[in-house]
Amino acid sequence: xxxxKRVSDRAYQTLRDEIVGWELPPGSVLGEVEQSTRxxxxxxxxxxxxxxxxxxxxxxxxxxxxxxxxxxxxASIREIFEVRQALEEQAARLASRRGDTAVFAKxxxxxxxxxxxxxxxxxxxxxYYGLVARLDDAIDAAVDNSYLxxxxxxxxxxxxxxxxxxxxxPARLAAAAAEHLLIVQAIxxxxxxxxxxxxxxxLHRAWRNIQKLANLxxxxxxxxxxPRGSP
Amino acid sequence: xxxxKRVSDRAYQTLRDEIVGWELPPGSVLGEVEQSTRxxxxxxxxxxxxxxxxxxxxxxxxxxxxxxxxxxxxASIREIFEVRQALEEQAARLASRRGDTAVFAKxxxxxxxxxxxxxxxxxxxxxYYGLVARLDDAIDAAVDNSYLxxxxxxxxxxxxxxxxxxxxxPARLAAAAAEHLLIVQAIxxxxxxxxxxxxxxxLHRAWRNIQKLANLxxxxxxxxxxPRGSP
DNA sequence: CACGCCAATTTTGTATACAGAACGTCGATG
DNA sequence: CATCGACGTTCTGTATACAAAATTGGCGTG
Numbered sequence: 429x430x431x432x433k434r435v436s437d438r439a440y441q442t443l444r445d446e447i448v449g450w451e452l453p454p455g456s457v458l459g460e461v462e463q464s465t466r467x468x469x470x471x472x473x474x475x476x477x478x479x480x481x482x483x484x485x486x487x488x489x490x491x492x493x494x495x496x497x498x499x500x501x502x503a504s505i506r507e508i509f510e511v512r513q514a515l516e517e518q519a520a521r522l523a524s525r526r527g528d529t530a531v532f533a534k535x536x537x538x539x540x541x542x543x544x545x546x547x548x549x550x551x552x553x554x555x556y557y558g559l560v561a562r563l564d565d566a567i568d569a570a571v572d573n574s575y576l577x578x579x580x581x582x583x584x585x586x587x588x589x590x591x592x593x594x595x596x597x598p599a600r601l602a603a604a605a606a607e608h609l610l611i612v613q614a615i616x617x618x619x620x621x622x623x624x625x626x627x628x629x630x631l632h633r634a635w636r637n638i639q640k641l642a643n644l645x646x647x648x649x650x651x652x653x654x655p656r657g658s659p
Numbered sequence: 660x661x662x663x664k665r666v667s668d669r670a671y672q673t674l675r676d677e678i679v680g681w682e683l684p685p686g687s688v689l690g691e692v693e694q695s696t697r698x699x700x701x702x703x704x705x706x707x708x709x710x711x712x713x714x715x716x717x718x719x720x721x722x723x724x725x726x727x728x729x730x731x732x733x734a735s736i737r738e739i740f741e742v743r744q745a746l747e748e749q750a751a752r753l754a755s756r757r758g759d760t761a762v763f764a765k766x767x768x769x770x771x772x773x774x775x776x777x778x779x780x781x782x783x784x785x786x787y788y789g790l791v792a793r794l795d796d797a798i799d800a801a802v803d804n805s806y807l808x809x810x811x812x813x814x815x816x817x818x819x820x821x822x823x824x825x826x827x828x829p830a831r832l833a834a835a836a837a838e839h840l841l842i843v844q845a846i847x848x849x850x851x852x853x854x855x856x857x858x859x860x861x862l863h864r865a866w867r868n869i870q871k872l873a874n875l876x877x878x879x880x881x882x883x884x885x886p887r888g889s890p
Numbered sequence: 891c892a893c894g895c896c897a898a899t900t901t902t903g904t905a906t907a908c909a910g911a912a913c914g915t916c917g918a919t920g
Numbered sequence: 921c922a923t924c925g926a927c928g929t930t931c932t933g934t935a936t937a938c939a940a941a942a943t944t945g946g947c948g949t950g
Contacts, residue, residue, distance in 0.1 A: 434904095435904070459932095460931080460932070461932095469904085469905095473903075475932095479714075480714070483711065504805075507804040507805060507806045507807065508806055510807060511746070511749070515742070518742070573738040573741055574716075574735075575741075575742045576738065578716070665933070700934085701936075706902095706903090707933095724901095725901075
């Protein structure tokens with residue numbers, strides 16, 4: 429357990445968790461004095477936390493009128509996925525070349541048995557997402573590229589926020605697990621091209637699934653997935 | 660001329676320019692009080708500037724002992740290029756699909772006549788790099804993806820710092836211009852695949868050129884390109 | 891002579907106070 | 921009744937003061 433003693437780090441993590449956990453939904457305005465009193469910290473460390481969140485792209489200064497939580501329109505999710513396509517394909521390629529085969533072989537066996545994880549009714553799918561997180565960690569370690577790793581980290585933060593929109597689809601989850609299995613197999617077999625292509629397939633299907641869900645919720649039109657609003 | 664009135668922004672831009680301009684070479688330690696007195700600002704806005712530089716990856720906290728300007732080893736440049744491969748290929752693809760053909764056709768004619776720019780002896784190659792910057796801007800506008808654009812912006816900041824290592828090679832500059840020409844032609848012709856491949860070719864050659872220069876300077880060994888030191 | 895510990899100083903992290911700017915509101919006037 | 925302007929409130933941005941932590945130097949001891 430990494431105990432962060434810096435107050436600004438605690439404020440950052442708290443706000444970040446609240447944003448990705450939808451306790452602070454898109455459009456929420458974050459006044460400095462308001463949040464500093466709420467979190468019990470001074471304005472100085474809070475400003476540092478907000479600066480980091482701005483750098484992450486989780487909040488942005490809406491026309492000078494305070495900071496607001498970035499919205500999650502379908503268009504912005506598409507933008508995230510376009511970057512994700514580029515970075516995750518590259519990560520899959522590099523991991524195939526540099527990764528520890530044994531590590532990915534073990535992950536392969538775990539993904540092969542993922543049905544058991546999905547059967548245990550775990551409302552938040554903690555076991556499954558934990559396995560995916562361990563795959564992400566293994567890829568990060570394999571690529572050994574701090575720039576790529578940090579870029580992927582911020583992307584994943586945004587994707588956790590998106591996840592809320594797509595959780596309730598067990599069929600999609602099982603399909604995603606199968607797609608992950610192919611990616612891990614390719615990396616374990618040091619097949620960079622297959623890993624890259626399998627990653628593209630996975631992201632294509634994930635994006636299509638999000639599009640489908642968005643169309644179901646508020647059909648039709650290019651409207652934002654969630655209405656703006658404060659808690 | 661965008662006049663930045665915020666003191667923290669001025670401090671950020673000043674430090675950023677000094678870092679990419681090698682006035683603050685890699686390894687320089689940036690004490691808060693030292694820099695705040697030097698720039699004539701208080702510590703609070705300076706800390707915000709340093710936080711942004713940290714987010715950019717230009718400075719990092721070296722084991723708690725103050726902030727230091729990130730070093731530019733050959734390994735770190737390779738990492739930058741691995742991310743660049745992924746993002747610029749994607750940008751080229753998307754620009755080919757979404758770009759304004761007329762804009763890129765005009766840039767195409769300018770790159771075709773780039774020899775004239777390179778003939779005028781401009782020590783800093785301002786005209787040439789200005790043209791490249793306009794190409795970057797056109798691509799940013801074409802891709803219309805804020806996440807991708809901001810990621811490319813930070814990458815380009817690092818690349819300006821790298822540029823110092825590769826300026827003195829007119830033959831390479833002419834070759835790079837020809838490579839850029841092909842990329843622009845492909846985008847103007849809406850040939851996404853060719854644009855992607857031409858981008859890969861360009862980045863491959865640019866990286867090879869940097870490797871060659873690094874080997875010439877301090878052969879052999881995986882040593883950093885520049886020795887660490889303060890000004 | 892080397893290793894370790896203690897103290898002094900510098901440095902970072904946090905809090906608060908002050909100033910300036912922007913937004914909203916209330917009132918007055920056309 | 922609508923619109924424009926001025927005032928007040930509230931916000932961000934900046935500076936400074938305070939506290940805590942870490943490093944460096946020196947001194948003592950093994």
